[in-house]
Amino acid sequence: MATLQTLDRGLKALRQIAVSADGLRVNDIADFLSVDRAIAYRLVATLEANGMVQKAPDGRIVLGAAIMDFEGRFAGHVRAVAQPCLQRLAALTGATAFLALAEQDECVAVSVAEPQDMLLRVSYRVGSRHPLNLGAAGIAILAGRPFAAGEDEQVTKARASGYCVTRGALQPGAVGVACPIPSQPQGRTQLDACVGVVAMQNLDVDNALPHVLQAAADLSAQLLR
Amino acid sequence: MATLQTLDRGLKALRQIAVSADGLRVNDIADFLSVDRAIAYRLVATLEANGMVQKAPDGRIVLGAAIMDFEGRFAGHVRAVAQPCLQRLAALTGATAFLALAEQDECVAVSVAEPQDMLLRVSYRVGSRHPLNLGAAGIAILAGRPFAAGEDEQVTKARASGYCVTRGALQPGAVGVACPIPSQPQGRTQLDACVGVVAMQNLDVDNALPHVLQAAADLSAQLLR
């Protein structure tokens, strides 16, 4: 598949700028791409002309206002794609199904489906957030990332088993089951997201688990090409 | 300043894909850029290789998972830059100062500063959101956008005057003053954001207004270099 060198370099630079804590200098970009500084200057100039980056007064290059056009947009897409899958998951497990994304060091519920035929159900508000290291959802997301030194033992265990079960972590009496959305075999992108269900103590974990894993696989296929 | 044609086209395509409701087809991109379809295919292939876009099963091109690297990042930057300015604004007005961004059709509080020396203060939780057409913040953001047919009269008025005052819109007894963050003279990017203050009924609007306007101008200069 034919790719374009100049665009490829520009996108790699842009992403590197995005993930850097306080922006990059032109030299950093040139080093990162292993290209001459002149090229980096022209890449930056083009990114800047499109509003994707801007220069801080001290010369650091940081994200620009045009990034706003992307804020929330992928999450919105994820929500739309995930909804039918979550509804199926909720119906199969009789529990509240959710898809959550990592945002900085928090876990955000992006999409939720509640079972139709239950008298009592746990509701998990879309947009609600909690620390990543709390609850099945956050732990599952961490487990989807590469091993990090000093990580919680629960995370290591969840990475090995592919899922995570917590009881009463966020709410007394609530049981959560979640697993990370795996990356695709040929894909290079990792989603930093998880699917799961949450219910009262009566949740049948053994029944729910395979459905959650299946949902994760389905979503992976749909969201990661 | 020298810009790179290939990168420029790729970025324009990417942004167009982002703002489209349900993705674009290759033909749309070719038309939009006024280039041959073969070029559009190569641009898309490069964007796709970088995970910025992906092809839906039906051929539509939508944003890809790599966009996650940008989600929340610009908002985070905005928050950091805005904080000192908001603290000043809170001190000058004795009211709670906030910066809010539009996200889809909601208004999200991104950064908040409360006055130090007040016994009672209104708190405006970071991350809280409400419909854009409700409250001074949302109306100010709408007023920062170009005129839209059928928009609320309040918005039109706010666009003309450059600010918006609401009483009891979100909470009975609360007064809000907000104004859009203007675009820079030479800039082409619009921020879709607003600054403002919110307080109890005792807010001295005549005193606060110039400070709010000044804060908006300051932030515009800092965020939209």
Place this chain on the structure above:
DNA sequence: TACTTTTTGTGCGATAATAGTAAATTGCCC
């Protein structure tokens, strides 16, 4: 001040990357 170093930016010719044509392949609907 003068001098050095770093950072930032620009001409310009050679050349490799791209554009754009046309042709081939694939997938899909009748």
Place this chain on the structure above:
DNA sequence: GGGCAATTTACTATTATCGCACAAAAAGTA
């Protein structure tokens, strides 16, 4: 299978890009 659209490849002229070298400004140093 045949027709049609979507997608990909092959290929060459062209031109956009590369990357050296050079310049200007800024920041540091003595």
